[in-house]
Amino acid sequence: MTTGGARATARAVDDHPALDHVARLGLVTFGVVHLVLGWLAISLAFGDREGKADSSGAIRQLAEQPFGTVIVWAVAIGMVLLVVWQLIEALVGHRRHDGITRLRKRLTSLGKAIVYAAVATSAFRVAAGAGSSKENGTDSASARLMDLPVGQLLAGLVALGVAGVGAFLIFKGFTDRFLEDIEADGTRGHTGTVYVWLGRIGHVAKGAAVLGVAALFGYAAVSHEPKKSGGLDQALRVVLDQPFGPVLTGFFGAGFAAFGLFCFAWARHIDR
Structure with a gap:
């Protein structure tokens, strides 16, 4: 198949109503x-302090529930559906913009x-029984990165990239840019107002947490201490040890939950 034929096929898939259902199933999974x-x-x-407050920890928590393996397999498949959706969007999507x-x-x-x-x-990995809660993949990845030539510079660039993601999430939360992906009907009435506030709180809280992760990466890059870097779980534990730490950590938790509920609303009123 030629490149043009492949892109035409991808556009046909992007325009097919079935992709809406793929996106909805994936968003529900992301919300969970x-x-x-x-x-x-x-x-x-x-x-x-037993659980690990990041996406892998959340998946392990699901695995410990009744029918946990089935649930985790469903999560894995749902996330793959999101990957498929976004790859198609990256290739031929967003055609209403120029x-x-x-x-x-x-x-x-x-x-x-x-x-x-x-x-x-x-x-x-969790569904297949691989990886324990003791593993620290972020630390090892940071160490490997900093062992490379100009590794500190690369780690600093990673920190800047992660910070950009966090700042953009906060920007979307404060400016309601996330509403571009939701049908107008989903923002009307009392229910719509709730959806909008869930999106605002969820995006701001998640963005702030991502900025915390970026700060850890940045500090590790400057100090050349990979163990000082870390993912979301380590960032939350650093926040927890600050004045009013439990309150801030609880705010982040409520924000993640709000984002999860917003994903359900997004799935219901998706506008691609």
């Missing part, structure tokens, strides 16, 4: 992961596909 993540962060705020806006949105979709793929990988 964030609800559990919110619960773990709130539990951390109340002194329970120029730099279309390019920006396609690059954003590519970034989302990478994030969703990482969560899907965690889910498949």
